[in-house]
Amino acid sequence: MFIDETGASTKMARLYGRCARGQRLRVGIPHGHWKTTTFVAGLRLSGFTAPMVLDGPMTGPWFAAYVEQILVPTLPAE
Template structure:
């Protein structure tokens, strides 16, 4: 399974858009409450498992919590876990939990 994460910042909301002719364009975006949301997941050849949304950017502590609370539950003997080169993935504690 492949482990990866992606993020979005709430200040990335578009400020302009297209609306119908003569109609006001109505859209909503958070104002003054900018934050980062991170989505993590484990992609298998047939499905996505262990999805998780974190309120904030990924760091070593939050990734270890994800592995401990979400990923370890879906791992079975013989599974191969592939992660990218992110620093929080390289922790000996993460490696031990996955093994």
């Protein structure tokens, strides 16, 4: 089993854009309400298992809680 983590942030904004020559490009971007969302899941040959979404970045205590409370119960007993 592999454990994979990915995330998205609302503070990402374009650095470049297009507009008519001689015109100024004005684009609204999120400002001041920056958030990070993290998705972590186990990956098996049969597909995803034990998915979890966090409202914030992954930290050591969050990872320990994920393994203990979500991932371990999905593992087969030997």
